[in-house]
Amino acid sequence: xxPRATTTRLTARAGLVLALFLVVGCGSDEKLSQVSGTVTYxxxxxPAGTIFFDPVAGGAKSQGFATIKNGEFDTAQGxxxxxxxxxxxxxxxxxxxxxxxxxxxxxxxxxxxxxxEQTGANATLDIKVxxxxxxx
Amino acid sequence: MRLLFVxxxxxxxxxxxxxxxxxxxxxxxxxxxxxQKVREAAARMKCQNQIRQLAIxxxxxxxxxxxxxxxxxxxxxxxxxxxxxxxxxxxxxxxxMNTAPGGTFTSTNRLNPHGLTRISAFLCPSSxxxxxxxxxxxxxxxxxIIGTPAQGTYTTHYYGITGPRGTNSATxxxxxxTTGTHDGVPMALSGMFVVTPLSVRLTDVTDGTSVTLMLxxxxxxxxxxxxxxxxxxxxxxxxGSFACSAxxxxxxxxxxxxxxxxxxxxxxxxxxxxxxxxxxAMGDASVRFVSESIDMxxxxxxxxxxxxxxxxx
Numbered sequence: 206x207x208p209r210a211t212t213t214r215l216t217a218r219a220g221l222v223l224a225l226f227l228v229v230g231c232g233s234d235e236k237l238s239q240v241s242g243t244v245t246y247x248x249x250x251x252p253a254g255t256i257f258f259d260p261v262a263g264g265a266k267s268q269g270f271a272t273i274k275n276g277e278f279d280t281a282q283g284x285x286x287x288x289x290x291x292x293x294x295x296x297x298x299x300x301x302x303x304x305x306x307x308x309x310x311x312x313x314x315x316x317x318x319x320x321x322e323q324t325g326a327n328a329t330l331d332i333k334v335x336x337x338x339x340x341x
Numbered sequence: 342m343r344l345l346f347v348x349x350x351x352x353x354x355x356x357x358x359x360x361x362x363x364x365x366x367x368x369x370x371x372x373x374x375x376x377q378k379v380r381e382a383a384a385r386m387k388c389q390n391q392i393r394q395l396a397i398x399x400x401x402x403x404x405x406x407x408x409x410x411x412x413x414x415x416x417x418x419x420x421x422x423x424x425x426x427x428x429x430x431x432x433x434x435x436x437x438m439n440t441a442p443g444g445t446f447t448s449t450n451r452l453n454p455h456g457l458t459r460i461s462a463f464l465c466p467s468s469x470x471x472x473x474x475x476x477x478x479x480x481x482x483x484x485x486i487i488g489t490p491a492q493g494t495y496t497t498h499y500y501g502i503t504g505p506r507g508t509n510s511a512t513x514x515x516x517x518x519t520t521g522t523h524d525g526v527p528m529a530l531s532g533m534f535v536v537t538p539l540s541v542r543l544t545d546v547t548d549g550t551s552v553t554l555m556l557x558x559x560x561x562x563x564x565x566x567x568x569x570x571x572x573x574x575x576x577x578x579x580x581g582s583f584a585c586s587a588x589x590x591x592x593x594x595x596x597x598x599x600x601x602x603x604x605x606x607x608x609x610x611x612x613x614x615x616x617x618x619x620x621x622a623m624g625d626a627s628v629r630f631v632s633e634s635i636d637m638x639x640x641x642x643x644x645x646x647x648x649x650x651x652x653x654x
Contacts, residue, residue, distance in 0.1 A: 231551055254604065255593075255600075255602050255604045255605075257592055257593075257596075259507055259508070259637060260636075260638065261508075262508075262510035262513075262638045266634075266636040266637065266638075267593065267597065267634050267635070267636065267637060268592065268593040268637040270592065270593065270596045270599075270602070271600060272600050272602045282598075283599060283600045283601060284599065284600045285593070285596070285599065285600075293507075293508070297524075297526075297604045297605060299604065305573075308565075308566040308569070308603050308604075309359070309603070309604055312524055312525040315525050316525055316526065323434075323501060325455050
């Protein structure tokens with residue numbers, strides 16, 4: 206066989222392997238999908254707040270998050286989406302009336318938690334925080 | 342011979358000149374962003390050196406006092422930064438301050454005039470803000486804006502880690518927290534900077550000091566909320582359930598910066614204006630730049646000193 210053709214084939218193979226490494230190499234970035242929905246407290250939309258999605262160990266890696274404005278949230282709006290897996294949702298709600306040392310206003314309820322599962326497709330989630338009677 | 346001489350004096354054509362100018366323009370275009378990147382890289386290096394010096398100062402503090410400082414001094418409300426001053430070559434500043442119980446200032450040290458002293462070793466050079474926000478309309482920090490004309494006191498960008506808040510991925514149980522809350526959120530208790538009057542000795546760091554976070558960088562700036570920075574010498578209210586000088590590891594790095602969100606004070610996330618993450622000092626005073634896309638369970642695991650998790654880094 207012509208030595209030049211062998212060299213060319215070797216170079217092509219090396220290039221293919223390199224290209225594969227380049228494609229596979231940064232595999233740590235997980236594929237994210239978005240979640241959006243509404244948050245109500247005692248039946249009324251939560252004026253301001255934050256929502257975080259903590260990955261349960263063994264599933265997704267990074268944390269998803271979004272801000273709540275006028276009872277709605279969307280991780281695609283300045284937040285971060287979710288990998289596929291189980292999550293614990295943490296919601297903080299505020300009255301939205303900005304005051305001294307309270308940029309989102311006063312807290313409406315203690316941190317609300319619930320579970321959520323993201324399949325890998327974009328999802329919607331409607332969270333209803335119930336008003337608990339005093340003393341409970 | 343004469344013909345050759347004439348040929349050698351032939352000038353550039355206009356096209357040749359334009360091509361040369363275009364090539365030079367492309368080269369300069371390539372160079373300018375590189376210069377900007379070098380500036381940011383230099384600022385990040387300076388920032389990491391500062392957080393390392395602070396961590397070494399804390400080790401020297403530990404050598405003298407046989408324990409790390411609490412997140413703040415319960416007797417006078419002063420932060421741990423005040424007590425580490427002699428170990429980071431700021432002894433004159435330390436001597437100028439009153440550290441007696443109760444102090445001569447307000448119980449919370451909010452209006453302590455030493456807050457107007459800028460200590461550059463506590464401030465990240467990449468951050469656009471080094472003091473409390475005074476701008477309208479989100480001037481939410483009036484208690485610590487002092488002097489005539491009104492000035493925001495200088496802050497700090499390197500915070501103690503009180504520990505993780507959430508679920509321990511190794512045991513499935515919740516990490517320990519205080520019973521008291523502020524903004525509806527408690528303080529974590531399993532990090533290296535526990536809330537006063539407790540304090541941590543290096544032998545308490547059973548997960549290993551090289552894989553446990555000691556200090557974190559929080560130097561990001563929210564143009565909407567001013568990022569809730571406090572005067573550097575303020576530790577917390579006497580008997581309070583929050584610390585101005587330490588934060589929980591609850592929320593992802595840079596989550597506040599990306600979503601422009603600020604809610605619970607103790608949970609304000611770490612983050613910086615360096616692209617892609619923030620600097621952290623580990624318990625052995627080594628410094629790492631941690632990516633904002635770090636696995637959240639690993640981030641919590643390395644924030645706890647005694648969780649028993651295997652931190653697969």
